[in-house]
Amino acid sequence: MAVQGIVVEISMSTVGNGTNLERRIQEELADSIDEELEQELGDDLLARLPEGIADIDSPQGIDRKAYFTELLRLQRELIRLQDWVVAHKLKLVVLFEGRDSAGKGGAIKRVTQRLNPRVCRTVALPAPTERERSQWYFQRYVPHLPAGGEIVLFDRSWYNRAGVERVMGFCGPDDVEEFFRTVPEFERMLVRSGIILVKYWFSITDAEQNLRFLMRIHDPLKQWKLSPMDLESRRRWEDYTKAKEEMLARTHIPEARWWVVEGNDKRRARLNCIHHLLQQVPYSDVAHQPIILPQRDHKPDYARTPVPPELHVPAVY
Template identity: 75%
Template sequence: MSISNDQGSLQDRLHAEMIDNLDEEIEMELDDERLAGLVDQATDPESETLARKQYFTELLRLQRELVKLQDWVVHSKLKIMVLFEGRDAAGKGGVIKRITQRLNPRVCRTVALSAPTERERTQWYFQRYVAHLPAAGEIVLFDRSWYNRAGVERVMGFCSDAEAEEFFRTVPEFERMLVRSGITLIKYWFSITDSEQHQRFLMRIHDPLKQWKLSPMDLESRRRWEDYTAAKEEMLARTHIPEAPWWVIEGVDKKRARLNCIHHFLQQVPYQEVPHDPVILPPREHKPNYARTPVPKEMHVPTIY
């Protein structure tokens, strides 16, 4: 492929990424009425525009179901934990964002731990994760988890072979303990191709708003693609257990990956719609002696826009 074709392909991908970023803003503001208007505007059945509307339609439907699931989790005092694993730029964060987008952060929270401290390195390996396990009525989403040991720590030499082997011996029993304690444990691996990760890294390099997502560790992981592949294959083979199986999400098409993951997640937890009493706004009280204290002008933020 010529250099000009490579540059044209990159420009096309950057344009698609820009559209996807715009879609994120639309997603946050979308409701049924606005959505209907957007769908009505689509006229070409083969156009990208209609495909985006179909994506919005299905995403909103699934998010309404997530709200029902949230209500059921609280009502039934369930404990749900979901692990999101995959290569850098595989799309884990995008799915997590869509799951939590319309949920109560007191019910559904995300855990994304940084590298362990010196003290944490001396603890039992799973100890720092245990502190974030769900209580009754909670959904916890782990943006990477204890499987760091089977992936980045192992490939980058941050743990010894003996420590990695002990992890593989321990993790099945650890997860069985979690399930026996009443936690519903769901594990997702987001799979992308070598070329797709290459393209996504290039897009992050050329997008000033996303360059922060590329750490030196990410760049090194790109160089060691094959080492990570071998580590992933062993991880899936040795930790795919009946009590907590792995589920692989094909992540090359980000929008399909999001919808497929959310749809599958909803199937893993049998739930029902929880009836709620109608919400009635009470009349506002008016007290004859009430007088609003004016706010000093110097406390106001300047009206620049």
């Protein structure tokens, strides 16, 4: 990806001088590389990371080694939380909302990275079908709510009605008003049923979204993240702002309050979000039986059947 080509496309009046802009683009590229490194991250690899891998000099950046160290620590805590949820049959629902490219998906990925997918799952529903549009609005979300011992992360949720559906004209003013009347009662009902409900709004600036969209446009590995709807949402920034402000004002209730995550710095946003999530559920260690690997049975009359050569994947590498 040509950094200079992206720099030319971004207005200096909204982002800043060329040096700062190139630094931000390089930080974005480094973050994409780090995403793959995180998958293999462990104490042994962490110990081998050289001291000189700090980010490009940035007054607001966070040192990569410090980020990796804290991310790994928080992910260990998420495993302890997961064990507690399973042991005590808790039901945890976390909503991730925010503008396109605000960092919701990245935060969700870091939450789920080391958890058991049978315990913690992500729900990202597509546009409703014709049949779903004729149902009670919340109906298609209900089947995805957790049973005891499960964690469900919604990558966008029923708040689509207060955001994208409203701004794009997929529903009328009466539908929006009915949503605002209903959603507090719906969420109180969830909480009364024993669900722990946590709602996050990821907040980024106009200039930051502009930069992230351009990065996706110029990155073939990320172009799939940009839909025509995303591009139209960029044009309607102010409409989304008004919709977001009313949504937060009318759906911030004691039983299910909103928490705003400052998302311009991706790494800090992820760490802050995970750290905060861990504070929402009191948990402690769950006792486990020691894991003992059993000896393999050996049967003297067993002979392994050779695999035919044509079944093997070609050894290209």
